[in-house]
Amino acid sequence: MPRRFALRAAAIGAASALVVIGAASSASAHVSVSSPDAKPGGYAKLVFRVPTESDDTSTTKLVVSLPTDHPFAHVGAQVKDGWKVEKKETELPAAVKVGDVTLTKAITMVTWTATAGGIPANDFDEFALSVGKLPEGVDSLSFPAEQTYSDGEVVKWADVAKDGADEPEHPAPVLKLTAAVTPVAATTSTDSSDTVARWLGVGGLVVGLLGLAFGLRSRRPVAVAGEKQ
Known part of the structure; x- marks a missing residue:
């Protein structure tokens, strides 16, 4: 009886794990963006990961919209074999100051169109942009995207x-x-190291002087019995 209960519990646990894994996989299977070096006020490489969520069609087009409230003064698009890339520049609703530059127009859309094949069914590819400067005082940036399949279906990733x-x-x-x-922590660490080293040096000097004094004292001649001092 205990053995049967253990087997049943193990089966339920395994089924639950499969459900959780399946839910996580389906939730993460969408167009996403990441960056290895993004930080406010700097330049960054943006990487858009595009999975083809289909068993019989391929991804043939990707359109990425860039923010207009925080436009980029520079936008460079990755050139990929088998894909044509286009950048669209538009007038901004209002002038925006980016660093030392005031922008009245900016690149607000980048499109990659497959010239052969595209992204096969159940596979993925990555598309990169070099942008800057990133805005300061902003926690996140949104990049609505449109993914087109070979059968004409268009999925808008914009919610x-x-x-x-x-x-x-x-x-x-x-x-x-x-x-x-x-680099506050690094500076503090350096100052602390210098202080410790300084005190160790002083301590070593004191120990050396004490040792010298003790040595000189031990070398004084010892009086012999009967000898006149």
Whole structure:
């Protein structure tokens, strides 16, 4: 009886794990954006990961919209074999100051179109942009995207996730920005190391002087019995 109960519990646990894994896989299978070096006020490489969620069609086109409230003064698109890339520049609703430059127009859309094959069924590919400068005082940036399949279907990844709510069915790619780390800790560590080294040096000097004094004292001649001092 205990053995049968253990087997049943193991089976239930395995089934639950499969359900969780399946849910995580389906939730993460969408167009997403990441960056190895994004930080406020700097330049960054943005990487858009595009999976083909189909068993019999391929991805033939990707359109990425760039923010107009925080436009980039520079946008460079990755050139990929088998893909044609186009950048669209438009007038901004209002002038925006980016660093030392005031922008009245900016690149607001980048499109990659497959010239042969595209992204096969159940596979993925990555598309990169070099952008800058990233805005300061902003926690994240949204990049709505459109994915076109070889059968003509267009999936719009543009839903905005709300706090406390489940992830929407077609969430827009969102890049989280991390503030730059100041070298305060490194400076403090260096100062502390210098202080410790200084005190160790002083301590060593004191020990050396004490040793010298003790040595000189031990070398004084010892009086012999009967000898006149």
